[in-house]
Amino acid sequence: MAREELPASRGLRVLTFLHSFEPGGVERVALRLHSAWVELGADARLVMGREQGAMRAEWPGLAYEVLDRAGITGPLETLWMIASLPGAIRRHRPDVLFCAGNSYTVVSVAMKLLLGRRCPPIVAKISNDLMRPDLPRIAMPFYRLWLRIQGRRLDRIVAIAPAMAQEITEMMGVAPDKVPVIDNPALSNAELEHLAALPRPAHVGPARRFLAIGRLAPQKNFLGLLDAFARIARAGDRLTICGEGPQRAALEARAARLGIAERVHLPGHTFPLDDELARADALVLSSDYEGLPTVVLQAYAAGIPVVATDCSVSMASLLGHGRFGALVPPRDPQALAQAMDTVLDHPFQAEAAHAEARRFTVDLAAHRYLRAMEDLGPSAALSRAPRFQFR
Structure with a gap:
């Protein structure tokens, strides 16, 4: 370019x-x-x-x-x-x-x-x-x-x-x-091409792999994400939240109380994110407010759909008005759970999502x-x- x-x-x-x-x-x-x-x-x-x-x-x-x-x-x-x-x-x-x-x-x-x-x-x-x-x-x-x-x-x-x-x-x-x-x-051209070329491990069985990325802080509302995941988690489903921050203990306690501790992985600050993005079926953004999240563009580059809260005036456009994932109200665990439960049932326009990421x-x-x-x-x-x- x-x-x-x-x-x-x-x-x-x-x-x-x-x-x-x-x-x-x-x-x-x-x-x-x-x-x-x-x-x-x-x-x-x-x-x-x-x-x-x-x-x-x-x-x-x-x-x-x-x-x-x-x-x-x-x-x-x-x-x-x-x-x-x-x-x-x-x-x-x-x-x-x-x-x-x-x-x-x-x-x-x-x-x-x-x-x-x-x-x-x-x-x-x-x-x-x-x-x-x-x-x-x-x-x-x-x-x-x-x-x-x-x-x-x-x-x-x-x-x-x-x-x-x-x-x-x-x-x-x-x-x-x-x-x-x-x-x-959010990315460089080289990073975009690198993420697009990540090998995708074969998906065996009905288990789903959800990924969230961000600082473990109230803005990200990962506590609400745990509530949503607990509502729809099936046998073998897994939620990985990559990041570190002051809410780690609260998240671990909430996962234990909801009975999903064995299905939730908190690996801390993760760099690079290649392995997590390659394994994920969908990215979940549960924030109360954001600007234009880099993690969404990383997901597009890696070819995975997104479930996101309407946490910014830019989110509807960024999600392609439904082409690249689902948009739900912030702080609504039921709506977030429903979107997570059905996001893989809808076609994902991977090439269009990659072109969207290239703007940024x-x-x-x-x-x-x-x-x-x-x-x-x-x-x-x-x-x-x-x-x-x-x-």
Whole structure:
């Protein structure tokens, strides 16, 4: 696939900041983008709050600065980042800051307040749906106000799918020209082809193999997934949930209480996911809210259908309006169970699903992000000699 052409004379110094290498979709996408920018020859800098986390092994040779070498800031990582990032900004003198997702917007807004006019322009990716059904009603006015504050302080707000752009403009109160749409860079072209070529083990007997992937955290609602699985599990059925997080003990206890502990496998953080994807009959996404989940695109590339909750304005379109799987309301174990029980009875358009996944590659997105950042660079950036050249 041909790369988009960008002018070499307007190269920007881009600084990406992340808390750690702990597994997370936002962090993985940010590391993909940063690595792609470096490969393109960009002057891209990466600042980590701490360097702990299982994903560190996935990025050998990655250059980055660590703000906390002792690794003691985990519980206070946001406050530590707010306190420490201004120093990194002064050292690296970036033209643009890249905010990797919703969980980092508080740091971005704090940089605007602390640094004032000395703060570089900020390009922020909205990684999760802005509708938050998990929040208590009393918190909603404060949440809506917070979205408006972000809309005033962030210079560009990237929608990761077309359906999210209108939601961003309305809820954050920003003009449409401030919201570029750049499909979420979930995979590379090479990864797509690799997943498509995975050998599929022969399926013997009626047993079904369900797969879920994500951090073991309340957002993913894996407790509800266990309830749904218990309702429809037949002899030999198996549910694997790949990921690690604070809800492990609660999930193990719930599985035992439901009498399905022997059928539920919690292998922890799993990389690569080749074996699990190759064995799975269907992927299940049980989240309360998401943006555009990478795991769905991985499933499409591997040729397996998806059962998903309607956890984002993008989900109906992403599921091909029924061509690639089933969509159910969030927090409805009965509906989720019924969809899981029947998903394999419907034809799955594997080739069309693979073509859908191909839209969401870092090979395309890396260029588009740099182009969106170009217009934000300070005038000083235009007078510098080019520091890099795009291929």
